[in-house]
Amino acid sequence: MTDVFMLLGAPNKTAVQSKMENVILFETELANITTPQEDRRDERKMYHKMTLANLIRDYPRSTLCAHALPRILNDYMLWHLVGDFASLLSKPFREAKQKFHEILTGTKGNEDAWYTCISDTDSVLGFAVGALFVEETFKGGSKEKAKEMIENVRTAFTDNLPNLDWMDDATRAAALDKANAVTDMIGYPNYILDHAKLDKKYEDLKINKSDYFNNNLAYTQYIFKKSYEKLRKTPLNEWAMSPPTVNAYYTPSKNTIVFPAGILQAPFYDQNFPKSLNYGAMGVVMGHELTHGFDDQGREYDKYGNMKSWWGADAVKKFKQKSQCMIDQYNNFELHGEHERGKQTLGENIADNGGLKSAYNVWCWNSKPESDHMQILTDPHSPPKFRVIGTLSNSEDFNKEFKCKSSAKMNPKKKCEIW
Numbered sequence: 001m002t003d004v005f006m007l008l009g010a011p012n013k014t015a016v017q018s019k020m021e022n023v024i025l026f027e028t029e030l031a032n033i034t035t036p037q038e039d040r041r042d043e044r045k046m047y048h049k050m051t052l053a054n055l056i057r058d059y060p061r062s063t064l065c066a067h068a069l070p071r072i073l074n075d076y077m078l079w080h081l082v083g084d085f086a087s088l089l090s091k092p093f094r095e096a097k098q099k100f101h102e103i104l105t106g107t108k109g110n111e112d113a114w115y116t117c118i119s120d121t122d123s124v125l126g127f128a129v130g131a132l133f134v135e136e137t138f139k140g141g142s143k144e145k146a147k148e149m150i151e152n153v154r155t156a157f158t159d160n161l162p163n164l165d166w167m168d169d170a171t172r173a174a175a176l177d178k179a180n181a182v183t184d185m186i187g188y189p190n191y192i193l194d195h196a197k198l199d200k201k202y203e204d205l206k207i208n209k210s211d212y213f214n215n216n217l218a219y220t221q222y223i224f225k226k227s228y229e230k231l232r233k234t235p236l237n238e239w240a241m242s243p244p245t246v247n248a249y250y251t252p253s254k255n256t257i258v259f260p261a262g263i264l265q266a267p268f269y270d271q272n273f274p275k276s277l278n279y280g281a282m283g284v285v286m287g288h289e290l291t292h293g294f295d296d297q298g299r300e301y302d303k304y305g306n307m308k309s310w311w312g313a314d315a316v317k318k319f320k321q322k323s324q325c326m327i328d329q330y331n332n333f334e335l336h337g338e339h340e341r342g343k344q345t346l347g348e349n350i351a352d353n354g355g356l357k358s359a360y361n362v363w364c365w366n367s368k369p370e371s372d373h374m375q376i377l378t379d380p381h382s383p384p385k386f387r388v389i390g391t392l393s394n395s396e397d398f399n400k401e402f403k404c405k406s407s408a409k410m411n412p413k414k415k416c417e418i419w
């Protein structure tokens with residue numbers, strides 16, 4: 001932090017250092033009064049709709065800001081502004097920022113030119129790059145094939161609902177209704193193949209071939225403007241990920257699952273792969289996203305995406321008991337002597353377990369201790385190793401297929417299962 005300000009021409013290193021120490025102390029205080037990560041999954045604790053007038057009345061100035069010196073608040077804001085833009089500057093700035101990153105995560109981050117060029121272009125012009133990408137890679141009925149797999153995974157999920165002895169019939173009917181109402185977005189948004197529409201999307205963004213820093217400023221302004229344009233308008237089914245992205249997501253407020261073209265490729269999916277491989281990889285991802293609609297967060301939303309309870313009281317009680325089994329199980333997993341956080345990762349673990357089960361029924365990670373620690377602190381997903389051990393040790397099908405002994409570690413007596 002000090003290095004960045006010295007590069008900007010600060011006259012006195014000791015003075016900068018003490019300012020930055022105060023910034024860290026201030027940030028630590030902020031972190032301590034922030035709702036802990038594991039409680040942030042509780043929508044009812046996080047969502048407080050209020051008018052602007054009530055916000056100003058109830059929170060005129062937060063206690064912390066009221067007692068922090070204006071000087072510290074000023075340094076805090078300055079660091080965030082400068083720190084965010086330092087990695088877009090010349091090499092000495094980038095190296096200073098890299099040092100900071102390395103202390104936090106244990107890795108230097110990828111500074112290779114090809115990586116920076118590709119990831120920056122994808123994050124700024126992802127739908128234009130995506131149009132080229134899908135023209136090249138997403139053909140031969142890929143969308144239809146993905147759709148068919150989703151339907152098979154959905155059927156496996158709904159077929160299992162009658163087997164859930166912890167659920168009353170009314171809640172079960174509502175769960176079936178919600179599962180059938182889940183909409184999907186596959187591959188890419190159609191407008192990207194229409195050049196006029198694509199040009200229209202980016203018409204306010206001015207990119208200059210030789211001005212990397214100002215291009216980034218222009219993009220920041222562009223994205224702010226686009227966000228403000230959405231204010232008080234009906235939300236559209238926009239894509240939160242670009243077509244080449246190797247990832248997928250579920251949006252509870254729309255009850256929609258989304259699979260960009262990037263993940264509908266090998267090693268996740270290939271039309272020449274045997275079904276076992278396609279369902280073992282892509283099918284599990286599809287089941288994972290579908291099950292998010294029924295995890296501790298997703299279950300709070302109805303089939304229309306409104307935060308509204310559709311559960312019987314007894315089913316909620318039993319869901320919470322079953323969830324506690326999974327919280328306790330994942331709390332017991334240890335990485336570098338640190339326990340993973342079962343409550344924080346509950347939604348992802350429910351989705352991993354439900355996803356694996358649904359995908360199986362259709363068909364009868366270079367880490368450093370610092371980044372692992374960071375993941376345990378902040379990531380809603382369990383560390384990759386436990387995403388495998390957790391789901392498979394809960395799977396009766398896995399144990400049966402691999403003939404695990406009753407004493408085997410992957411076949412614990414106490415298994416957790418929700419969906």
Ligand SMILES: [Zn+2]
Binds near residue numbers: 288292348351
């Ligand atoms: Zn997930």
